[in-house]
Each structure stands twice: as C-alpha cells, then as structure tokens.
Amino acid sequence: MGKKCETIQPLITGFIDEELPADQQQDVAGHLEQCATCSELYRQERAVKEAVRENVRMAVTPVHLRQNIRSRISEAAASAPGFLKALQQVFSAYKLKSAFALTLLIIVAGMPYLRTGGLSSPHRAGQGEWIVMEGSAVCIDCELLKQKNHEGHHPHPGAHRTALRTKDGLIWSFLQTEQGIDLINNQNVLNKKIRVRGYRLQDQKYIEVEGFEII
C-alpha cells in the first residue's frame, strides 16, 4: 500500500457522504481514478450505503400509535399547571371573569372533544377515523371534465384543485382547513403518488388533512 493510499483510505467514507472539505474531495477523487485498490474499496463501501438506502424502508406509524400520542399530548397540555392560568388570562383580557366558571364547566364537560381534535371540528365525534391514505394526486375539476366529455381537452376555469384518487378509483377531496387548502392549491403534487394522513369523514368523501408527502 502506497503512502498516498494510507492517507486516502480513511477518507473514503467521508468522500462517499460528500462530507470532506472541497479540496479533500478533489484529492480523493483524483486518487481513485489512478488507484485500483482504493477505488475498489470505494466501490464496495458505496454499494453497502446504497443497499441500505434503497432497501431499508421507512415504516408508516400505526394509526393507533399516532392517535395515542395525540391524545396523550392533549391530556398533558390540558393538565399542565399553566392551563388554568392561561384560561384566566384570556378571560381577564375579555373583562368577563364571571363567564370564567361557566366556561370552565363547559370545557371540562367537553374534554372528550378535546382529545379527538378540539372544538374547532365538532363534526369529528364518532363519524370517521384517523387514516393514512395513498394514491395519486389528481385535479378534481379535470377529473370531472373527463367524466363529462371523455377527453380532458377543455380546460376548466381557474387553477387545478388537488384531490386524492385511491386505488379503487374513488376520489377524495380535502376539507378546507389550513392544511387542506395548502394541499388543494399545491400544483406540484399533481399526478404524483402521495400519502395523506388525517381524518376521514366516513359519509362524505372528504379528508381533513393533517399532513402529506410525495412518495
């Protein structure tokens, strides 16, 4: 093993991960072109990295775990010492201290709501489920047009509006919450495979979006 090889070989890992300073990256690259021994080591290590990167899959969090964490955090937030204080601050800000007791009563009575996602979405209670859904992102208006005239050539007015088409051909639209609107207006996901998680409303084909990613 040449002297150069001795200095190069400990750097191969960093070279593969592109973590070396630019001059060292160049140095290693230059040596690899000339040295069969070192370039073989490089090839082998890179193959291992790629095998891991390509084959070890990301797992999807089980729905029950996600729900569990959500509700435990809600409980922790509601029972935090700052909770009542914060409530009182809000009420004193409104100069309505007398309403405080009454509201507290309502809040305590309404605790189960809190755990299932808060008062802002009362429709949630018992009507749907937390889901992770995969499918293609399609424009709901384009799809409607296609169904009407069998050729999607006539453009619809306005921008495309994203919806999710699942394997079974169903098209799910998104509730217009903040995250929902973000996804509806997201033109970059169109025609891509996406994974959406959130709350599925059973009766209508709506998803209340919590998050999404391109897959």
Place this chain on the structure above:
Amino acid sequence: MSIGVMPIKLQETAMSSVNTREQEFSRIAFEHMDAIYSTALRLARNEQDAEDLVQDTYMRAFRFFDKFEPGTNFKAWLFKILTNTFINSYRKKTRQPQRVDFDKVSYALPEEEKTDNHVKESSPRNFNPELYRKLFDDQITDALDRLTDDFRLVVVLCDIHGFSYKEIADIIGTPIGTVMSRLSRARKILQKILEEYAAKEGFIKRRQAE
C-alpha cells in the same frame, strides 16, 4: 339573547390560546413521526418496544418543548431525544436478544480493532456491487439489525435519514471524527454480512477460508 352564543365563542378563544403550545408542537413534530418510528423499529428491533419508544420520545419532547430553540433543526432535536431515550431506558431491557446464529463471527468489534485488512482479504476478487440488488430488502434490514447499537445508529441516521455528520455528531453526542470512523467500520461489517447472505443465496462463491 347572545348568552347562549358568547360562551362558545369565548371557549374557542380560550382553547386556541392554551393550546398554542400543543398545536405548535403537533404542527412541527407530527410530520416526523414516520421517521422516528422507523428509527425506533431499527433501534428496538421489535414493534412493541418501538411503539413505547416513540411514545416516550414524543411525550418527552413535548415536556421539554420550551427548551427547543426556534430556528434550529427540530428534526435533529427530536432524534436526539429518541436516541437518549433509547440509550437510557430501552437498551437494557430490549425484549429481543441479539441474535447469535450467524456463525462464530462477532460483529461487536471493539473500536480499536482494525477491520480493514481482514475485510480486504476476505472480499471476493470478482465482487460486484450489483449483487446486493438481488438480496431481499428484509435481508438487508436483517443485516443492519445485527450491528451493535452504536454502529446501527450511525448507519440509520446517515444512510436512511440523510443527516449530515455534524447533525449526527450532535444527535449522538460524539465528535464528527467519531461519526465518520463508526460509519466506516459499520459499513465494513455490513459488507461482510451482506457477502455472507449473497453467498448463501449462491450469488457469489463462499470464501475459501470457511
């Protein structure tokens, strides 16, 4: 009368105020849950412990959320909590013992041990990186699970989640140089295991020495 309406409006205002911390946490923390869960699976190597680990990580993160400095890397912060939680409470009591059925080779090589020469000798001359593609993904996951915790962790953080050396150093609390040398060793050990698998599958000849 507005009395019936007022409290409800107020109630929502109150909720949104006290829930700000919870909402802010959920907003930035929940999107990393699959990454955290995937890593927990590789660390704990069984689903039940992985779930407990994820739950503990999130509860801790929420409790210490005030300590997180806005503008810094939240995902790395979350991974740091995951790693610490694992090291402090799970490493000792993992339900699944380290598997030892893989010949007599110990993969828990001490840090000082030089693996380079040994690996070079044992590598088949006609090594072809493409052969790993023929292995099943669960064989590669399996190979990863055979590494000791320290080695497995750096591989998971670097090669699966794409953290930089600096981020990994911060997550596991070591100098950057240690990250690189651990990665280097971990990949060499992995290579040996993968070669064994490939040999078992008949993709390459078994080594003469065995």
